[in-house]
Structure formats: C-alpha cells, structure tokens
Amino acid sequence: LKWTSDKPVWVDQWPLPKDKLSTLESLVEEQLSKGNIVPSDSPWNSPVFVIWKPGKDRWRLLHDLRKISEVIADMGPLQPGLPSxxxxxxxxxxxxxxxxxxxFHIPLHPEDAPRFAFPVPSLNRQAPLRRFHWRVLPQGMKNxxxxxxxxxxxxxxxxxxxxxxxxxxxxxxxxxxxxxxxxxxxxxxxxxxxxxxxxxxxxxxxxxxxxxxxxxxxVQIRDRTIVPQQLTIQGNPRTLQELHQLRGSINWVRPLLGIRTETLAPLFNLLIGNEDLDSPRTLTEEAHRSIAKVQEAISKRQAHRVNTKLPFQFIVLGKCPHFTGLIYQWDAAQKDPLLIIEWIFLPHKPSKSITRPQELVAQLVMRARARLHLLAGCDFDCMNLPFTNSALEHLLQFSEHLQYALETYSGKISINHGKHKLFNTSFKLAPKEKQSKVPLKALTVFTDGSGGSHKSAQQWEADVRVVEGSPQIAELAVVIRAFERFPEPLNIVTDSAYVAGVVSRAENALLKEVSNPKLYELLSTLVYLLSYREQPFYVMHVIRSHTNLAG
The missing domain is CATH 3.30.70.270 (Reverse transcriptase/Diguanylate cyclase domain)
Structure with missing residues (x-):
C-alpha cells in the first residue's frame, strides 16, 4: 500500500452494549485462533463494532477504517463494472x-499491518484495552x-x-x-x-x-435465458437512503430487463432536495406506478445468453424523443427469434437544455457500439435507426453528431427489422421535420424583444405585452406568440442568436429542466408547439430583424 502520511492516526473506540461487547470478544478470539490478527502495541488505532448478517444468520466484525483510508493512496477500480x-x-x-x-486469505505487508490496529474494551473499564492488528486484508479499507x-x-x-x-x-x-x-x-x-x-x-x-x-x-443463468434472482423491491422507501437502495436494486437489473428511463423518472425526481441520507421522502402516485412497472418487469422479462454463430444487431426503440436502445441477435430457427442481449439507456438528465432527436439517437449508437466492443470485441452487423432513408441520407451529410457516432462503422443501417411484437409496438420512425432549411414563400414575421423594457413586440401589428426576464426571455416569448398566432407556413426573423438557435433545435426535442421557471415554461411551450405543428417554418437570425428607416 502507498501511504500519503506516516503520521499515526488514532480514533478512540466508542462504548458498546454488553451483548455486543461479548459478541466482539468471541469474534476476536475466533480471528486470533485463525492467525488473522495478533496482539499489537501500534500507535495507530481505529474503532470496531459488530452487526448481524440476516442472510447468513451470524454476527460480523467490522472495522471503521474511514480515517485510515484517508491517508492511503487510492488504487482505483481494477474492474469498473460487472462481467455480463x-x-x-x-x-x-x-x-x-x-x-x-x-x-482473510490475502496477507498484508508486515510494514502495513500495524496501521490496522483496533481495541477491545472492557465493561466499566475493568481492565486495560486489549489491542490487536490485522495480518490479513481487512474489510472496510478502501483498497x-x-x-x-x-x-x-x-x-x-x-x-x-x-x-x-x-x-x-x-x-x-x-x-x-x-x-x-x-x-x-x-x-x-x-x-x-x-x-x-x-x-x-x-x-x-x-x-x-x-x-x-x-x-x-x-441473476439466475439458465440454458438459454437469464433472469434476476428473487429480488425484493422496497415498495415504500421513506428516507433518501432507502430511495438510493431502491435505485441501486433497479439499476442492477435494468440492462437485462429494459426498464426505461422515462419509467423511472418519478423515482429519480425524488432524489432532488435535502441530501441528508435520513431526510424523509414520500412517494408520489407516479412513483408508486413506476415501482409497480419495475415489479412487473422483474416477474415477466428476461435476457438471453449469446449465440456465438449469430451476428449482433442494434435497434432504437421508443417514441421520439424518448428513445431506448437494444443490443440483440435474431435466431430465425427459434419460435421466438429475438435474443435480448442488453438494453442501452440515455441519462435521466440530458447534458444540454434542448437535445434534438438525431443527437439522442447518436448518443445511443455511440453507447451501444462502445458497449459491444467491451462485451464481444466487435461491431454490429446491422443497426435499425428510426429515420426514413431520405432523412437518414440528409442527417449523414449534415449531422455532426450522427457522423461521429457512425465513424468507421461498416455494417448495414436499415429501418426494416424482423417481425416481432416488441418491434411492432416500440419501433417508431422519428416524425418528419417541419423546419425548412431555406426561406419559405410564405408569411414573414419580424420579432423583437427588449429585456430592458420587459416588453415583447411583433411587427404584424401594435401588440405589446409585459414579459418579466432577460432579453432572451422577452425575445423567446415573442417568437412563441408568433407560432401560436400563425399556424400556416411561416418565416421567423429574429435579432436574437440565442432564440434562433433554440427554435432551430426545439422540434421533437428532449427538454432538460432548467433552474429558471419562466424560461423552462417558455421552452416547454416552444417544444410542444413545434413538435405538433402541421405546417413548415423557417427561422433566421439577423443583426437587427427590423428597422424604422424608410424602405
């Protein structure tokens, strides 16, 4: 072990109840007889305690080594995740x-061992502390x-x-x-x-x-399939700690069972707030429904062991913009040909305020390809992406995110997938974009928002409304009013680069909740209006979108 300090660390032992003190003495004698500990006069000291292990029906000796771990150089994880x-x-x-x-079968270096010393107190301090140190790897040390x-x-x-x-x-x-x-x-x-x-x-x-x-x-590993072991889901967590434990249990089986991010969103949202582990939490109706869906997935879904003779495929499922990825194989010789290898998810909180569908798909593709490289050391034979051929051809020319995600990929890209009830219900093509890349022969609206005067105005008529907030919020408000007022084909010309950028990315986009409530409300309205709009639109940024000069 590498130590950041050689100055002895001493943490006093706290009092223990009589029954636990007696249990501690028995466990210490057991470890002493096995040669795992020896008597010690080390200047280092950390407290010990005992806990009951329900599953194994026995007591366990624990050593509080948090202060000792602070002066040990971190080795880092050698195995960052579990084997699949x-x-x-x-x-x-x-x-x-x-x-x-x-x-207890891995020896400590003789120079390190005395630093893992602990005391065994006596009731009413009837005798001096008996002190020992570990000769083997102690539980509780960070490395x-x-x-x-x-x-x-x-x-x-x-x-x-x-x-x-x-x-x-x-x-x-x-x-x-x-x-x-x-x-x-x-x-x-x-x-x-x-x-x-x-x-x-x-x-x-x-x-x-x-x-x-x-x-x-x-997990239970069967001849062809894999299912979770009997997993107890805490259906009514009352503290942040219990909520974290619930999330950990669910995350363990998500990649095998395909429990989607949007299904768990009500549970994730409960993590926000007081960060004290004992802070109270109350499940909402939506969170209760999330837990019910998780329990149903655990009881009914499964993953599969790999067929080494079949190639790997990838498909993006879900309704835009709530996408999920699936790594799978297709065994046509089986009654149910779909072999589920692993599900791929997007993070609960997007990295950007507004993320376009093609960016979300690109993220899933990158995650899936990286994951398959890790699992099997190869790439996909075919990927089913939720774009029409013409849309995909356009995106491959103009979407840097998708270009980067597909770099060096030599397999097939298709919207034609195998016939399966899961694909039939969950594979949805992304809607055709209404945003035009060139100006339309249609009504043109010039907008201007002034954060200083808290007013927004449109050039089609005298129309002034008070808007609280920054110039960007005022300009965003006026653009939203334009989309609300004119459902027909529309050109928007704005003098705000921020608003032009937001409008160009908002259609069918995934929205991240932002700290400014007014801005979040406006962004939500914009995403909704553009996602459900029927007629095309074009947005353009200029230094000044209008002027009072003649001509």
Missing amino acids: PTMLPQSWKLAVIDIKDCF SPAVCQWFVANVLSPVRKKAEKAVILHYMDDVLVCAETDSYLDWTLTLTIEAIESAGFQTQQDKIQRSCLVKYLR
Whole structure:
C-alpha cells in the first residue's frame, strides 16, 4: 500500500452494549485462533463494532477504517463494472465457485499491518484495552476490493492460459466457469479449484454449483435465458437512503430487463432536495406506478445468453424523443427469434437544455457500439435507426453528431427489422421535420424583444405585452406568440442568436429542466408547439430583424 502520511492516526473506540461487547470478544478470539490478527502495541488505532448478517444468520466484525483510508493512496477500480452473463454461450455447461472468506486469505505487508490496529474494551473499564492488528486484508479499507481482485486474478491467470477454450468470469470472490462440454468443464473446474486452494484460499465443495441453472451475481443463468434472482423491491422507501437502495436494486437489473428511463423518472425526481441520507421522502402516485412497472418487469422479462454463430444487431426503440436502445441477435430457427442481449439507456438528465432527436439517437449508437466492443470485441452487423432513408441520407451529410457516432462503422443501417411484437409496438420512425432549411414563400414575421423594457413586440401589428426576464426571455416569448398566432407556413426573423438557435433545435426535442421557471415554461411551450405543428417554418437570425428607416 502507498501511504500519503506516516503520521499515526488514532480514533478512540466508542462504548458498546454488553451483548455486543461479548459478541466482539468471541469474534476476536475466533480471528486470533485463525492467525488473522495478533496482539499489537501500534500507535495507530481505529474503532470496531459488530452487526448481524440476516442472510447468513451470524454476527460480523467490522472495522471503521474511514480515517485510515484517508491517508492511503487510492488504487482505483481494477474492474469498473460487472462481467455480463449474457456473453456466456447458449447451452454451454456452467459451474460456480464461491471463495470462502477471500479477504482473510490475502496477507498484508508486515510494514502495513500495524496501521490496522483496533481495541477491545472492557465493561466499566475493568481492565486495560486489549489491542490487536490485522495480518490479513481487512474489510472496510478502501483498497481492499482492488487488492482482492488483483490477487485472485493472478491466481486464475495460469488457468485461463491452459483452458483457453473455456470462459471464466471472476468478480471479487465469485468465479464462474463455462465450457462447451461436460468433460472440458470438469477439467477446467479441477484446474481452477487446485489453483485457488494452492494459493491458500478455501473452497466449499458442497457450495459449488454445477447444474443447468446457477446463481451468479444476483441473476439466475439458465440454458438459454437469464433472469434476476428473487429480488425484493422496497415498495415504500421513506428516507433518501432507502430511495438510493431502491435505485441501486433497479439499476442492477435494468440492462437485462429494459426498464426505461422515462419509467423511472418519478423515482429519480425524488432524489432532488435535502441530501441528508435520513431526510424523509414520500412517494408520489407516479412513483408508486413506476415501482409497480419495475415489479412487473422483474416477474415477466428476461435476457438471453449469446449465440456465438449469430451476428449482433442494434435497434432504437421508443417514441421520439424518448428513445431506448437494444443490443440483440435474431435466431430465425427459434419460435421466438429475438435474443435480448442488453438494453442501452440515455441519462435521466440530458447534458444540454434542448437535445434534438438525431443527437439522442447518436448518443445511443455511440453507447451501444462502445458497449459491444467491451462485451464481444466487435461491431454490429446491422443497426435499425428510426429515420426514413431520405432523412437518414440528409442527417449523414449534415449531422455532426450522427457522423461521429457512425465513424468507421461498416455494417448495414436499415429501418426494416424482423417481425416481432416488441418491434411492432416500440419501433417508431422519428416524425418528419417541419423546419425548412431555406426561406419559405410564405408569411414573414419580424420579432423583437427588449429585456430592458420587459416588453415583447411583433411587427404584424401594435401588440405589446409585459414579459418579466432577460432579453432572451422577452425575445423567446415573442417568437412563441408568433407560432401560436400563425399556424400556416411561416418565416421567423429574429435579432436574437440565442432564440434562433433554440427554435432551430426545439422540434421533437428532449427538454432538460432548467433552474429558471419562466424560461423552462417558455421552452416547454416552444417544444410542444413545434413538435405538433402541421405546417413548415423557417427561422433566421439577423443583426437587427427590423428597422424604422424608410424602405
């Protein structure tokens, strides 16, 4: 470990109830007998406590190492995410190994060990503190997960080289072995267990899973499909902490089950406000409906294991601008040919105030291609994007976002997808844009808004209205009034570059909530008016949109 300071850190032990103190003494004796701790006179000290582990029906010793972690250099995550079970080939044989007490079999460097010291107090201070320090990797130290990952990865590395035809997934102390045949699985499993045990770890033979259905990283992996394990959804979180726990449980299964961002929006919105974890939260009716939809998805949906003989495809689903992506395969030999590999989502909060449909699609394409590169090291054979051929041809010429998203892509782009009920109901072409790229032979409206006088005016008649806000808000208000007044084909000429830019991006766009309520109200109105407008329009920015000079 690398330390940012060698100055000893001392944090006093807090009092413990009599029953927990007795439990602490028993757990300390257990670790002492195993050689995991030794008596210590270290100048470093951190408090300890015990908690009950319901699932395992036993007490657990915890060491509060937050202050110690502050003076340890961060190693960073060695495995930033979980391995995807969908990349396990269909019908290949499976086995899962759970390494027992993994942390406690990884030794600390002798120079580091004394810094992880802790006391065992006595009731009423009847005796001096008994003090110990860890000889093995302690739980609670910020770099312990990374050290554990690194250590176990080194143990498994020779096995991966020998059994190169097998797939070995490793995350923390959970190891999954996957092979095409039973004989190859047996051989690889034996190699894996021997490597783990020769490194000093322990495995429990009675807990090794070896069947057509195994549980791994909170999912059930079957012969062809993957479903979440029995997941308890907290249906009525009352604090911010419980809400975060609920979100974590949902995020775990979202990529497998396709729980869309807009479905979860009412829950995400409840995270706004007081950041104290104990601060109260009350579910709205919309949030209750969101949880009901999540529970339904958990009970009815599934993902699939990969078919190594089929190419990967991608499709953008959803009604504009609420898009979602799906990485899938198409197995025509099956009754249900759709193999769901993973869902791709846009963030809950867009990065820009107004994001156009082609930008949203470009974001999904980039995310999906990056994800497939990570999962399978390849690109898509075909992508189904929600644009007509003529619209796509135009976008490929003029949309920098889509050009960048499709850079180096050599596969097919199509609006023709396989016949499936999911695609039939969810694949929607983006509406044809009403915005013209050239001026129309139609009515032209010159607008002017003055933030200083808080007035907005249009040149078609004497029409003045008080508008509170900046010059941009005043100019935006007058442009909105023009669209409200003239549903026919329309040219808008404005002297505000800001407003011209907003209008050019607003049609069918996704709107980010902004802090200024008046501006958000105006932007919402503009997006609605342009998205549901039937006649074309053209917007143009000039230095001055009108003048009082003759001619």
